[in-house]
Amino acid sequence: MFDAFRTPDNVLVVGGSSDIGLEIAKALAKRGSSNFLLAGRNIDQMASCANDISSSSKSRCQVAVVHYDASHENSHGHLLAAAKDELKTLDYAIFAVGLLGDQLNDEKDPAKTKEILDINFTTQAMAILEVANYMKEQGFGHIVVISSVAGVRVRRSNFIYGAAKAGLDGFSMALGDALAGSGVGVTVVRPGFVKTKMTAHLSAAPLSTNAEAVAKATLKATDAEKSSVYVPFAIGIVAGIYRHLPRKIARRVPF
Numbered sequence: 001m002f003d004a005f006r007t008p009d010n011v012l013v014v015g016g017s018s019d020i021g022l023e024i025a026k027a028l029a030k031r032g033s034s035n036f037l038l039a040g041r042n043i044d045q046m047a048s049c050a051n052d053i054s055s056s057s058k059s060r061c062q063v064a065v066v067h068y069d070a071s072h073e074n075s076h077g078h079l080l081a082a083a084k085d086e087l088k089t090l091d092y093a094i095f096a097v098g099l100l101g102d103q104l105n106d107e108k109d110p111a112k113t114k115e116i117l118d119i120n121f122t123t124q125a126m127a128i129l130e131v132a133n134y135m136k137e138q139g140f141g142h143i144v145v146i147s148s149v150a151g152v153r154v155r156r157s158n159f160i161y162g163a164a165k166a167g168l169d170g171f172s173m174a175l176g177d178a179l180a181g182s183g184v185g186v187t188v189v190r191p192g193f194v195k196t197k198m199t200a201h202l203s204a205a206p207l208s209t210n211a212e213a214v215a216k217a218t219l220k221a222t223d224a225e226k227s228s229v230y231v232p233f234a235i236g237i238v239a240g241i242y243r244h245l246p247r248k249i250a251r252r253v254p255f
């Protein structure tokens with residue numbers, strides 16, 4: 001359930017070791033969310049995230065972890081079963097799984113291409129739908145999907161990841177439309193370059209931001225029940241212009 005300030009009691013973080021997911025969870029713990037379930041592959045890392053979330057909480061909060069590998073068969077079904085077991089109600093779910101890949105190598109390797117598409121799109125879409133259907137039955141809930149500006153206009157430099165994010169973004173926005181009036185909301189978050197372990201090997205791009213800023217913008221957007229948000233705000237303006245550039249010009253833009 002949500003309190004009068006739209007703070008959820010029970011929170012699911014899919015991609016439980018994600019830096020961005022962790023910061024959103026910490027911000028929710030600080031506001032008073034009391035139960036968390038972190039779903040991911042890396043149990044040690046999630047145990048450390050669980051400590052960070054507990055330490056952020058003003059009162060006592062419970063943080064459980066469950067193994068979730070998006071590449072496993074029926075991972076979406078196991079995820080929902082674990083969430084039903086661990087959380088009394090499923091109030092707020094954050095989807096922060098992501099796999100950046102290495103475009104120039106991956107585009108020569110069909111298996112790797114499939115993995116990037118599957119992890120960033122297909123498996124996430126299935127898990128989101130599973131959670132959305134459950135929340136709809138429940139009559140309330142909010143879903144946060146971490147998309148990316150990479151999906152607003154897919155670029156040559158990362159078109160496998162970008163195309164998967166474009167798919168996830170469109171899927172999630174339309175799911176939000178489908179859920180209108182059901183009590184369940186969807187917020188699609190589109191960060192630019194965020195300094196996290198996913199990008200640790202890359203030099204920071206212009207308008208880069210950090211996971212704390214993404215968390216702050218996410219909570220502001222979900223409080224206002226917005227369907228989407230760019231982080232930082234300015235990257236939305238850049239993406240909006242870039243999206244409409246004629247292809248011949250867009251091809252010459254060096255990113």
Ligand SMILES: NC(=O)c1ccc[n+]([C@@H]2O[C@H](COP(=O)([O-])OP(=O)(O)OC[C@H]3O[C@@H](n4cnc5c(N)ncnc54)[C@H](OP(=O)(O)O)[C@@H]3O)[C@@H](O)[C@H]2O)c1
Pocket residue numbers: 015016017018019020021040041042045068069070071095096097098099119146147148149190191192193194195196197198199
């Ligand atoms: N950092 C950026 O610049 C940026 C920009 C825009 C959007 N995003 C998106 O933000 C989200 C969070 O990314 P982040 O920056 O916080 O990076 P991160 O810390 O590397 O988080 C990515 C998460 O995805 C999980 N993951 C990858 N493959 C998985 C699989 N097969 N099964 C289950 N979990 C899997 C990782 O788990 P493991 O720890 O087990 O690998 C990790 O928890 C992602 O969706 C990413 O695409 C990031």
